Amino acid sequence: xxxxxxxxxxxxxxxxxxxxxxxxxxxxxxxxxVGVRYGGWVLDAGAAARALxxxxxxxxxxxxxxxxxxxxHAVWQSVRADLRLWFTSPAHQETxxxxxxxxxxxxxxxxxxxxxxVADYVDFYASEHHASNVGRMFRPDGEPLTxxxxxxxxxxxxxxxxxxxxGTPVIRPQGQRKPPHEDAPLFSPSRRLDIEAEVGFVxxxxxxxxxxVALADYRAHVFGVCLVxxxxxxxxxxxxxxxxxxxxxxxxATSVSAWVTPLAALETAAVAPPERTHPLLPYLDDKxxxxxxxxxxxxxxxxxxxxxxxxxxxYWTAAQQLAHMTVNGATxxxxxxxxxxxxxxxxxxxxxxxLELTWGGRDPLRLPDGERTFLxxxxxxxxxxxxxxxxxxxxxxxxxxxxxxxxx
Numbered sequence: 085x086x087x088x089x090x091x092x093x094x095x096x097x098x099x100x101x102x103x104x105x106x107x108x109x110x111x112x113x114x115x116x117x118v119g120v121r122y123g124g125w126v127l128d129a130g131a132a133a134r135a136l137x138x139x140x141x142x143x144x145x146x147x148x149x150x151x152x153x154x155x156x157h158a159v160w161q162s163v164r165a166d167l168r169l170w171f172t173s174p175a176h177q178e179t180x181x182x183x184x185x186x187x188x189x190x191x192x193x194x195x196x197x198x199x200x201x202v203a204d205y206v207d208f209y210a211s212e213h214h215a216s217n218v219g220r221m222f223r224p225d226g227e228p229l230t231x232x233x234x235x236x237x238x239x240x241x242x243x244x245x246x247x248x249x250x251g252t253p254v255i256r257p258q259g260q261r262k263p264p265h266e267d268a269p270l271f272s273p274s275r276r277l278d279i280e281a282e283v284g285f286v287x288x289x290x291x292x293x294x295x296x297v298a299l300a301d302y303r304a305h306v307f308g309v310c311l312v313x314x315x316x317x318x319x320x321x322x323x324x325x326x327x328x329x330x331x332x333x334x335x336x337a338t339s340v341s342a343w344v345t346p347l348a349a350l351e352t353a354a355v356a357p358p359e360r361t362h363p364l365l366p367y368l369d370d371k372x373x374x375x376x377x378x379x380x381x382x383x384x385x386x387x388x389x390x391x392x393x394x395x396x397x398x399y400w401t402a403a404q405q406l407a408h409m410t411v412n413g414a415t416x417x418x419x420x421x422x423x424x425x426x427x428x429x430x431x432x433x434x435x436x437x438x439l440e441l442t443w444g445g446r447d448p449l450r451l452p453d454g455e456r457t458f459l460x461x462x463x464x465x466x467x468x469x470x471x472x473x474x475x476x477x478x479x480x481x482x483x484x485x486x487x488x489x490x491x492x
Contacts, residue, residue, distance in 0.1 A: 096480025
């Protein structure tokens with residue numbers, strides 16, 4: 085009988101997954117440790133590596149994922165192979181079992197932290213369904229997509245300093261907004277606070293100035309995947325975004341999951357991207373590739389499912405986004421985060437933000453606890469996702485949660 089916790093057959097965080105995070109315990113709150121999730125437990129990866137004589141013990145003993153991420157693809161593969169062996173081989177299970185901490189322990193609570201220091205943050209606009217819906221709302225008499233949309237992945241540089249770990253309260257932002265009936269802008273808390281259900285990609289291997297990352301080299305630079313909620317103040321955004329785009333309407337908070345799933349754990353979820361309707365320049369041409377990901381997202385508002393966006397429908401892949409980010413010679417740094425933009429599918433129940441779900445506030449959501457157009461103080465949003473794993477199993481992504489608190 086294995087000394088490890090007995091996981092249900094359908095557990096999303098078994099040995100096929102093993103995502104990375106950073107944790108501390110109540111009896112030693114100042115000691116942050118690299119952790120690996122296994123079901124409802126987290127393994128002290130550094131302690132396990134020391135106990136088993138791993139050559140990667142120094143990397144895994146760091147207080148965050150930065151050193152491991154910077155070590156490069158060959159090391160990521162080696163560490164993951166070791167971890168899978170430790171969890172699956174009876175020869176190692178006795179050693180690691182005492183180094184597991186229950187995530188829901190009342191006796192010695194575990195605190196999860198932002199798992200890596202965010203260097204730069206880029207947010208994309210990669211869903212054709214989302215971009216088309218927004219275009220129909222904002223430009224009802226024109227083409228839904230802008231002329232450049234099918235030729236390059238549109239994005240903007242966000243604010244790394246306000247990326248926060250799942251569970252951190254989201255303070256309602258304040259700023260300028262201009263209601264249609266007013267002659268001049270007002271300063272007040274946002275009244276159209278929204279979510280954006282997204283998928284984030286975490287860069288490990290950096291580049292030199294002037295170096296470009298080709299589509300084929302994407303996996304050599306991206307360490308893993310996390311879920312993202314890029315909270316948005318739609319009224320602040322609407323007033324400020326012409327002509328330079330998102331600024332204060334987006335920069336107040338971006339929530340990321342506490343767990344980073346290695347790309348290697350998602351190999352069975354690789355799919356071909358949607359059919360390309362316009363010829364692409366060579367550096368973006370992904371014909372014949374399987375760089376899409378079959379991730380199934382779920383968005384809950386106060387416990388009620390409001391959307392189930394399919395990531396496989398995203399027009400632009402993470403490989404194309406990375407290639408475009410660096411085609412001008414911009415450098416990558418360890419800890420760079422780039423997010424997909426709102427994930428939306430073709431059906432009404434697959435839209436990943438309230439702006440689309442309520443069509444700009446025109447059609448309120450009717451929930452058991454009342455109607456919603458945009459978020460109210462006290463609302464809790466939870467985003468989860470899973471992907472197909474080996475032999476019919478599922479691989480889970482760490483959830484990202486946030487509760488709205490009043491403006492200060």
